Amino acid sequence: MSYASRKDDHVRLAVAQHRDSAAGQRPSPFDEVAFVHHALRGGAEHAVSPATEVGGARWPVPLYINAMTGGSVRTGEVNRGLAIAARETGVAIASGSMSAYLADGAVAGTYRVLREENPDGYVIANVNANATPEMAARAVELLRADALQVHVNAVQEIVMPEGDRDFSAWPRNIARLARSLDVPVIVKEVGFGISADTIARLAGLGVRIVDVSGSGGTNFALIENARRRSADFGLLADWGQSTPACLVDGAEVAAAQGVTLLASGGVRTPLDVVRCLALGARAVGVSGHFLAILEQDGVAALIAEITDWITRIRQLMVLLGAETVSELTRTDVLLTGGVAEIARLRGIEPGVYARRSR
Template sequence: MTYADRKDDHVRLAVAQHTGHVRESPYDDVRFLHHALAGIGEAAVSLETEVAGMTWPVPLFVNAMTGGSDRTRIINQGLARAARETGLPIACGSMSAYLADPAVADTYRVIRAENPDGVVIANVNANTSPEAARRAVDLIDADALQIHLNSVQEIVMREGDRDFSAWPRNVERMIAALDVPVVVKEVGFGLSARTIGLLADLGVRTADVSGRGGTNFAAIENSRRGQAALPYLDDWGQSAPACLIEAADVARRRDVVLLASGGVRHPLDVVRALALGAGAVGVSGTFLSLLDSSGSEVLTTAIRDWITQIRRLMVVLGAPTVAALTHTDVLCTGELAEFCRLREIDLAGYGRRSSG
């Protein structure tokens, strides 16, 4: 099977996961305590946020999805147009296909072509050499580089990697060699507090926790395996809310900005993640499904609506800035509360944050 076939398989199966039903999400375990007189004026709200040394106009970005085939070029073109029209930063999908075969370069380069002035982020795996990472960055004139960690996906993938021992050293080497910021992310299984600490030791200053609950790459690879599937890995990992809460202290102490993705269905989920400490929130499957079904113009309109609703939710919560959302009162229940109990994390303070 070629890289192009694999990428098309990933897109087809990812879209199927986000189509046809209202999905539950780990964010359903996060609720805001409503204070009826806390509201402020919409004009007072700023959506700007600081990520990887850059000021982003909104705390929302199009997260890594795809590239490497004719179909994925069209997808990347549509995503880039929506990002251009709305001001969202955009990360491309894994550029492994390009590094193996430069003939597919245009399936990634189209992102910069359609979005010449926006924030564009390249994407490579943790087995990539500094030289190859630089090629990926240069191809799309990227403002930053994502390095994705996906050991679970690789183990389930029939043609996946089986040796991850060089990953820490490779991450460190890429950070040292590149002159753009580096973001390390999971692909849907979560980053633990211990992992965030290890990443900080390697020089990482921005990490996307990318938790369970969104596009499920174990399930995708299991679908590709057929009768040899490993379905017991479909539920592996921690959710983004669990990761954000568990890693809050280490991220603060080690000066690591946390991003969140995985399971984001609507603007309220974005605001929930920001309130739990994310500096910005990435969306993949929800945007991909809408683009696939309705096209770039409809996706653009939807993103504009999301930005408006994020601002208005901040109005209701009395939060004039993204950082101010971390002082709102949050109640955590269900599986999230059980995770925190087992990890000996005290949640009581989250429900009293507005009191100081």
């Protein structure tokens, strides 16, 4: 199967999965994270700054459009819409995997449109963990990218009919990329989560930014299983850790190692964004929800949605009395259900989060 056909399949199946998930209203681990309401701690909206810093760059808001697609005519148009939305709202944007471009330069335009439509924005290129420094440099050059995402997706590859079966070189390759590139390297999962142990190992490899990308959003095990003739790999449908669980697990290690955490995976609302920020993420990425709006209602609707999210993030910060993103990490958070249980199993006392403001 060609790269173009695979990319089109991914978009089609991701949008269908998001619609099914929204219709089914499945419980989310984010609902196991709640804020303690302190009635007299509200602030003033004019004093709130949602700006954040990632890789030495200032982002006006702690929100970004995360990696999705590219490599075919259809996905090039998806990237065009996403790039226009990023330009009009000021959020950062990441490319989908650029493997198709690295294999066939003829599809360069389906990725380059991210920069053409968003000439002054923060754009992130994306390669897999097998990419050589030369390949990564080509990807960065094509987009004039401000950073490079390196996605790690062993679960997806195992389920993918034509996927890789050898991941042993990934640590060595990631270290080479971190050393050789002139832009920040962000290591990102694709929806199965990154543990504290992995964050520590990545820090040792020279990586300073990690997107935990937990489960609960677009599920590539299900997407790739749907592409298998016999759909015989459903056993991995619930693999991995949720985004809140990953943040709770990894925040202390990341801080000790000087690693900036980003969060994505299953983010449904501006409240989920603020929950992630309170659990230690510096910024939060959204893919499936934004893609579904773009596909269903068009770019104007997506711009309106992102603009509304930015407003709501500011207002939630006002409610919590947090004038900056970093101040959200001192708010009192109640961890319950599975997130609290995972924290305990990993040696973290959930009650500490409920008393942070003291």
